[in-house]
Amino acid sequence: MESKPRFLSVLDSITGILFVIATYMVFFYAPVEAVMGKVQKVFYFHVAAAWVGMLGFMVAAIVGGIYLFKNDRKWDIVGLAAVEISLVFFFIAIVAGSIWARPIWNTWWTWDPRLTTASIVELIYAAYLMLRQGIEDPDRRARFGAVYALLGFLSVPMTFISIRLLRTIHPTVVGGGDPGAEGSFSMTTPMKQTFFFSLFTFSVLFADLLWHRVRMGKLAAKIEHLRLRAL
Amino acid sequence: MKTRSFMTSMRDFLRALWAIVWKDLSAEWRSRELFTAMLVFSLLVIVIFNFALELDVRARSAVTSGVLWVTFAFAGTLGLNRSMATEKDRGCLDGLLLAPVDRSAIYFGKAIANLVFMFVVEAVVLPVYSVLYNTNLFKPGLILVIFLGSVGYVAVGTLLSTMAVHSRTRDILLPILLFPLAIPVLIAAVKASSGFLAGLEIAEVMTWLNLLIVYDLIFMAIAFMFFDFVVEE
Numbered sequence: 045m046e047s048k049p050r051f052l053s054v055l056d057s058i059t060g061i062l063f064v065i066a067t068y069m070v071f072f073y074a075p076v077e078a079v080m081g082k083v084q085k086v087f088y089f090h091v092a093a094a095w096v097g098m099l100g101f102m103v104a105a106i107v108g109g110i111y112l113f114k115n116d117r118k119w120d121i122v123g124l125a126a127v128e129i130s131l132v133f134f135f136i137a138i139v140a141g142s143i144w145a146r147p148i149w150n151t152w153w154t155w156d157p158r159l160t161t162a163s164i165v166e167l168i169y170a171a172y173l174m175l176r177q178g179i180e181d182p183d184r185r186a187r188f189g190a191v192y193a194l195l196g197f198l199s200v201p202m203t204f205i206s207i208r209l210l211r212t213i214h215p216t217v218v219g220g221g222d223p224g225a226e227g228s229f230s231m232t233t234p235m236k237q238t239f240f241f242s243l244f245t246f247s248v249l250f251a252d253l254l255w256h257r258v259r260m261g262k263l264a265a266k267i268e269h270l271r272l273r274a275l
Numbered sequence: 276m277k278t279r280s281f282m283t284s285m286r287d288f289l290r291a292l293w294a295i296v297w298k299d300l301s302a303e304w305r306s307r308e309l310f311t312a313m314l315v316f317s318l319l320v321i322v323i324f325n326f327a328l329e330l331d332v333r334a335r336s337a338v339t340s341g342v343l344w345v346t347f348a349f350a351g352t353l354g355l356n357r358s359m360a361t362e363k364d365r366g367c368l369d370g371l372l373l374a375p376v377d378r379s380a381i382y383f384g385k386a387i388a389n390l391v392f393m394f395v396v397e398a399v400v401l402p403v404y405s406v407l408y409n410t411n412l413f414k415p416g417l418i419l420v421i422f423l424g425s426v427g428y429v430a431v432g433t434l435l436s437t438m439a440v441h442s443r444t445r446d447i448l449l450p451i452l453l454f455p456l457a458i459p460v461l462i463a464a465v466k467a468s469s470g471f472l473a474g475l476e477i478a479e480v481m482t483w484l485n486l487l488i489v490y491d492l493i494f495m496a497i498a499f500m501f502f503d504f505v506v507e508e
Binding site for chain 2: 112164167168171174175177178179180184187188190191192194195196198199202203205206207209
């Protein structure tokens with residue numbers, strides 16, 4: 045196994061610095077929202093974490109497709125890494141959303157399309173991990189993982205649409221939407237800057253974690269290979 | 276010339292498909308283990324719902340479609356699991372894969388057989404529910420919804436059960452894999468069913484019917500594309 049690449053160490057430091065700046069911007073640069081007050085600050089990391097969650101699931105579906113055609117195990121390792129990271133970030137997004145929802149919607153949880161879809165997505169990818177756990181043959185595990193990641197990703201829009209047909213109270217902050225939604229607000233320029241900076245920071249964080257996790261996955265594959273040969 | 280070769284390959288495909296469906300149905304006709312298990316299970320679920328939900332006259336009209344679809348979904352996983360597990364345990368799956376037929380014929384054959392089992396169970400559950408709870412469930416709209424919903428559910432379920440049987444935890448794995456993916460079907464089917472049961476116009480239920488049709492088509496196509504990768508050795 046090659047030693048840790050120089051660029052990875054650099055990326056680690058960059059991620060750390062970006063994160064500190066983003067946190068600073070959230071607390072001191074972005075103004076306090078007029079109606080909701082301080083709790084609105086959770087918004088910046090809530091959306092960023094959800095973004096990373098969706099990004100990872102998209103990556104998993106894409107590399108799943110590549111794996112099925114190229115049949116190269118490298119892509120399977122990337123897919124598993126992306127799903128694991130996204131599962132955690134999506135969970136963070138759900139928890140942060142709950143913290144935001146409690147004072148604004150006066151409830152921790154509502155069965156709104158986005159919240160429901162988010163919880164179903166979590167369950168799909170938890171099932172993905174359970175499926176992989178039960179299969180011993182590495183090639184088959186990789187193939188099934190790729191198929192299930194693709195199936196899961198394709199089913200998410202349909203799940204969302206089907207729940208969307210019921211009424212929603214979740215605000216659509218970027219890209220307009222229903223202004224009457226409870227808890228929606230318009231962003232001032234510093235808020236937008238903070239928001240997009242958080243998105244950027246979390247994306248870099250995702251790339252950094254993904255790289256670490258892929259290196260770990262390669263080591264795990266190597267160990268498994270050695271163990272199979274020893275038997 | 277070209278159309279003729281297409282016709283012959285189509286005929287071969289249909290013959291293989293029919294052979295697999297026939298094999299499943301005649302095996303089931305002789306043992307009747309799958310059907311009995313699914314049916315008794317469904318009836319138990321309905322009886323349990325009676326106690327759990329206190330199905331009096333008023334509550335009944337609101338939850339009937341939900342109760343029906345939960346029953347079908349549970350009984351469906353039971354059947355899907357069993358039908359693939361028997362193939363795997365007796366080495367029949369390998370035999371099928373060795374046969375010089377298109378792999379998609381195997382997928383569609385298994386799916387159609389599973390669908391038939393589900394329809395038979397539904398055909399018994401509907402009258403029994405109607406009698407036990409004194410509601411008339413024989414409405415053409417509802418039958419259409421049950422048809423479309425079952426097709427979508429089985430299309431995904433057959434693919435996933437093929438994956439689940441290769442796992443160590445297969446019996447518990449299938450519902451975990453299937454339910455989150457089948458949520459659009461279940462939502463649309465429940466909504467459309469309650470719409471028809473409440474006597475709504477077809478225009479008001481059309482959204483849900485469209486959703487069911489779209490889901491059926493998309494997931495049938497996807498399952499058809501992916502089945503090769505799942506059974507590949």
